Amino acid sequence: MAGFESDNFTGDHNLHFGYWDNPGDDWSLERAEERFTELMIEKLRAGREDRVLDVGCGMGTPAMRLAKATGSTVVGITVSHEQVKRAGIRAASEGLADRVSYQYADAAVLPFEDGSFDAVWALESIIHMPDRLQVLREMSRVVRPGGRIVLTDFFERAPVPEHKRPAVEKFYKNWVMGPMVTIDDYPRLVREAGLRLVEASDISEQVMKRTLEGIARRIGHDRDHIDDTLGSEMADDLDLSDLIEVWELGYLLVVAELPANDA
Ligand SMILES: C[S@@+](CC[C@H](N)C(=O)[O-])C[C@H]1O[C@@H](n2cnc3c(N)ncnc32)[C@H](O)[C@@H]1O
Secondary structure, three states: OOOOEOOEOOOOOOOOOOOOOOOOOOOOHHHHHHHHHHHHHHHHOOOOOOEEEEEOOOOOHHHHHHHHHHOOEEEEEEOOHHHHHHHHHHHHHOOOOOOEEEEEOOHHHOOOOOOOEEEEEEOOOHHHOOOHHHHHHHHHHHEEEEEEEEEEEEEEOOOOOHHHHHHHHHHHHHOOOOOOOOOOHHHHHHHHOOOEEEEEEEOHHHHHHHHHHHHHHHHHHHHHHHHHHHOHHHHHHHOOHHHOOOOOEEEEEEEEEOOOOOO
C-alpha cells in the first residue's frame, strides 16, 4: 500500500507497489506504480465493449487508467466508504462517471450476477483477504466463460529465517495481510475455484526492493508530517525498511481464465 503522501496518509493515488521492467530503469516510485497498472492492463487484454470488475479498487486510480486506456467500463469495489466517495468524485471530475463507478462490497460475497463481467482484476488487494479461495470462487462466478482474471499477491519465496521473521510479522500485522502463501499454492487455488491457470510469475525482482526503498524515502521525507498527524508510533509501524533485505518475501502476478463453455 505504497500510496501515502504528505497531505494525507492514504493519498488520492495508487495504493500499490511499483514495477521496474529492467534493473537500469531509474523511474521514481510514482512512475513505477503507474507502470505496474500498465502491466496489469496488458495482461488483462480488456477491450472497448468489456465490463471489468476491479476488486479492491483503493482510491480508484487504476480503474480510471484502465478505462482510459481500453475504453472498457469498470466497476470498482472496496470495503472503505471513504474510498468509494473519493474515487467517485475523482471519476466524475475526470469525465469518466458514465464508465467508471465504485461501490462498497466485500470480495468474499460479490453482489453481482453470475457471468456479469468480461474480466476481473485485483491489484494488490487479495493479500488483505483472509480466504483467498472464497474470493477466487467469487471472481470465477462473476466472470463470463473465457474471461480473464489478473491479480497480484505477496508470497513466501523461501522459508523466512528466524532473524528476519520480526520484519515480516510486522509487515503482516501493520499492513493488514491475510495468511501467507507460496507460489505453489496458486495452481491448486485457481483450479479449486474452477479456473485455468495461464501464468503465475515471480516478479519480485521487478517490484520489491526498489519499492521498499522508495517507501523508506517517502517516510523519511514526510516523517515530521506523519509524526504530527499519525504519531511517531504509527510512523514506525509503517516503515518497511527492515524488509529490504528479506528477499524471501516475494511478489506474484497471476493470470487465470474461466474455461469457455466449449473448452
Ligand atoms: C493496497 S489497496 C490497493 C488498491 C488499488 N487496487 C490500487 O492498486 O491502488 C487494497 C484495497 O483492497 C480493499 N479491500 C480489502 N479487503 C477487501 C475486501 N474483503 N473486499 C473488497 N475490497 C477489499 C481495500 O479497501 C483497498 O481498497
